[in-house]
Amino acid sequence: MPRSRPSTDSPREEWRSALADDVGSASLEFIVGGVLLLVPIIYLMLALGTIQGQTLGVEAAARHTARAISTATDAGDAAQRAELVLASIAAEYGVDPGELDVSWECTDSAGECPAAGATLVVTVRTRAELPFMPPIFGLDQIAAVPVEASAVQKVSRFWGTAP
Numbered sequence: 001m002p003r004s005r006p007s008t009d010s011p012r013e014e015w016r017s018a019l020a021d022d023v024g025s026a027s028l029e030f031i032v033g034g035v036l037l038l039v040p041i042i043y044l045m046l047a048l049g050t051i052q053g054q055t056l057g058v059e060a061a062a063r064h065t066a067r068a069i070s071t072a073t074d075a076g077d078a079a080q081r082a083e084l085v086l087a088s089i090a091a092e093y094g095v096d097p098g099e100l101d102v103s104w105e106c107t108d109s110a111g112e113c114p115a116a117g118a119t120l121v122v123t124v125r126t127r128a129e130l131p132f133m134p135p136i137f138g139l140d141q142i143a144a145v146p147v148e149a150s151a152v153q154k155v156s157r158f159w160g161t162a163p
Contacts, residue, residue: 046131051145054128057093059149061086061100066122066153069104069114073159078114101125106155116159123150 068085072078082102090097102124109118127144134140 043132050131051128051147053093054095054126054145054147055149057089057095058100058124058126058147059151060093061089061095061102062122062124062149062151064089065102065124066104066120066151069122070120070153070155070159072114075112075114095126099126114155114159116155117157118155120153120155121150122153123148 064085065082068081069078072081086100086102087097089095090100102122104113104120104122106113106115106118106120109115114120125146125148128147129140130143130145133143
């Protein structure tokens with residue numbers, strides 16, 4: 001059996017020669033690792049920011065629309081106020097007014113809604129489209145998050161009476 005030759009290098013010199021093979025690779029590892037980790041985190045921040053902005057807009061639309069309807073004097077005034085509030089909120093929060101789905105109902109009124117003294121529930125729905133989704137093969141529609149908010153308001157007991 002042949003014997004291996006004993007190394008004439010000291011352990012310190014062996015360590016230095018092993019390290020010399022890796023010179024310059026740290027920057028490459030940092031760039032590759034940074035890109036692989038940083039790009040998804042940045043996209044996640046953009047997506048969550050978009051969803052949060054749409055959520056705040058829908059919540060504000062529901063709350064302000066409920067208040068506008070509940071303090072109106074009649075059904076015509078309520079519809080006009082609701083449209084003005086929704087247009088204002090859509091412009092302020094960057095929500096597409098055509099994408100807003102608004103519905104309201106009175107929980108404790110047997111007749112017409114809204115009615116004097118009834119509890120009004122306004123629900124507003126839309127979809128938050130994720131950023132950078134191309135409209136190819138319907139990806140922009142698939143990658144949209146539904147957002148919904150509801151607000152409850154007591155209708156004025158003077159509903160239907162002229163001021």
